[in-house]
Amino acid sequence: MLRPYQQRAIDQLLTTGVENTYNQIMRNEYYVYVHKRKDTNEVFYVGKGCGRRAFWKNGRNKHWHNVVNKCGYDVEIIKGCLTEEEAFELEKSTISYYGRKNLCNYTDGGEGTSGSKCTDQQKQHLREVFTGRVFSPETIKKMSIAATIRNANPEWQANRKAKLIGRKHTEEHKEKIRLAGIGRKLDANARKKISDFHKGKKKKPEAVKAMAASKSKLVLCVNNGIVYESMREAARQLGLRSSHISAVANGKAHQTKGYVFKVIEKCN
Numbered sequence: 301m302l303r304p305y306q307q308r309a310i311d312q313l314l315t316t317g318v319e320n321t322y323n324q325i326m327r328n329e330y331y332v333y334v335h336k337r338k339d340t341n342e343v344f345y346v347g348k349g350c351g352r353r354a355f356w357k358n359g360r361n362k363h364w365h366n367v368v369n370k371c372g373y374d375v376e377i378i379k380g381c382l383t384e385e386e387a388f389e390l391e392k393s394t395i396s397y398y399g400r401k402n403l404c405n406y407t408d409g410g411e412g413t414s415g416s417k418c419t420d421q422q423k424q425h426l427r428e429v430f431t432g433r434v435f436s437p438e439t440i441k442k443m444s445i446a447a448t449i450r451n452a453n454p455e456w457q458a459n460r461k462a463k464l465i466g467r468k469h470t471e472e473h474k475e476k477i478r479l480a481g482i483g484r485k486l487d488a489n490a491r492k493k494i495s496d497f498h499k500g501k502k503k504k505p506e507a508v509k510a511m512a513a514s515k516s517k518l519v520l521c522v523n524n525g526i527v528y529e530s531m532r533e534a535a536r537q538l539g540l541r542s543s544h545i546s547a548v549a550n551g552k553a554h555q556t557k558g559y560v561f562k563v564i565e566k567c568n
Contacts, residue, residue, distance in 0.1 A: 330387035331380035332394060335364075338372035345373075345404045348391040363404040518564040519549055527564060534561065 333354035335345040344367050347354065354375050357368070367373070379390060391409040400408065418426070435443070450456055469477070486494070503511075516530035521538070528534035531549065535542040544556035549563045 330382045330384050332378045332382070332387055332390045334376050334378060334394070335368075335373045336376060337367065338374060340371075341374075343398055343403070346391060346394045346398065346409065347405075348387040348409070361404060361406055363406075367404060517549075519545065520562045520564050522560040522562060523558070531561075 329350045330348060331350070331354070332346070332348050334343045335347070336343050345360075345364055354377065357365075360368075378394065382390065388410040395403060395405055395409045516532075518527055518529065519531050519534050520527050521534060528537070531542045531545045534540070534545055538559060540556055540559065544553065545559075545561050547553040548556050548559070549561040554560070
């Protein structure tokens, strides 16, 4: 579901374009609020929102619901007419003032739900909910427009780039990405977009070597028992043609100048 400000931005985009829509998004529509216990009037939750977010009960954590079910709550808006960045900063400072140990907040604020971790049970539930889910054309169009609005924000792009620089995936994550890509077929339009994106880009020498190493195959020369890093290396040292070595190793020829070769699988 789109947030109210996103829906208003989409309506604006459809009539006036991306530039005016960006200005619409940056309007001071945000505020910071607190929830107070009815029995002691103590603050037990700090949040940032827009529209009627402060009064919603959905989207709250279990700890919050436990307090509310026990004693109820009152809403107090600390400060309004803020940009989203200002609201995030005020949310963080307010949470720090009251102390996380005295609140139901699971994070230090400033990034929505960033930093919180789903349990295995929650992950399984989300997987079941979204697996096989089909979006209507209208929803897809709204998602596309929302992404266009987001990408038009230079500050958002800079923050995203800063977060990705130096980021390294774990081996487990790499394996998941590899398995997800097996059998995936891209249409001609998607392939063209990827091709156009990479045209003119220069790869680092380390990347070129890594790509060559990933594509090369270890090859065993049966005659001398030596394992070569690649068919090209074997051809260079033995004075043969790499294409002839490939033919022998792949069973298309019996030998080349008396040499017999076999491909060896690389160990990960």
